[in-house]
Amino acid sequence: MEEYFRRAVAYHEKGEYDKAIADFTRAIELNPNFVAAYALRAAAYREKGEYGSAIRDCNKAIKLAPNLTQAYAVRGLAYFRKGEYDRAIADYTSAIKLDPYHASSHSLRGLAHLHKGEYDRAITDCNRAIKLDPNNFDAYLNRGAAYALKGEYSKTIADCNRAIKLVPNYARAYINRGGAYGARKEYDKAIADFTRAIELVPNYVAAYFNRAVVYREKGEYDRAIADLEKCVKLSRDPSLTRDAREALQEVKKLRR
DSSP, X not given: OHHHHHHHHHHXXXXXXXXXXXXXXXXXXXXXXXXXXXXXXXXXXXXXTOHHHHHHHHHXXXXXXXXXXXXXXXXXXXXXXXXXXXXXXXXXXXXXXXXXXXXXXXXXXXHHHHHTTOHHHHHHHHHHHHHHOTTOHHHHHHHHHHXXXXXXXXXXXXXXXXXXXXXXXXXXXXXXXXXXXXXXXOHHHHHHHHHHHHHHSTTOHHHHHHHHHHHHXXXXXXXXXXXXXXXXHHOOOXXXXXXXXXXXXXXXXXXX
């Protein structure tokens, strides 16, 4: 049993989730009350996008060990990815009650509040996460996003700077900072950030779209058109594709 469990953990750490799940399952068959195996199999299911299976495993782990912080945190993220933000918040709150120093639960609860439009609550949770863990990249990124939605762009830029210092090659941080620069009409800085995001993730559709918007504001219509055409070609999101097509027609009219 322990051999299957140890091998499953190794597979999980390598991102080989199917193999991890198979070995966790074998360990559970040998010991149906193996709490850690349920909790870690749930995390593997979550990473595969199998949120229902992740939640069921967390439910079992919590039934066996009601004070297992990890099970609430894993289930919370599964609910979050399903868009069930209230349930995610409830689970992160349970995790925090069990372990008030669990920085990631504060940060992720903040992200759930952010998606609900509860920006001040998001900031409060991220503040706590950063106090507990000054190197919590996600907390800076999430807090910066909340500040942007409140129109506090200087604070967004400061948080993105911190996030980029911690993780220099994370494209989303450049997108967020570029958006803040664009809102402040610092267009060249915005373009530099969107370009950096594209260098890191060449098919980053949102980066092309956002850069096109800035080029349009600068009157650089040919460049805006090129980015919007790239956006239409790459996008698999019907809403974003529609927005890009509409923006493309608008910019073509402005160029005439």
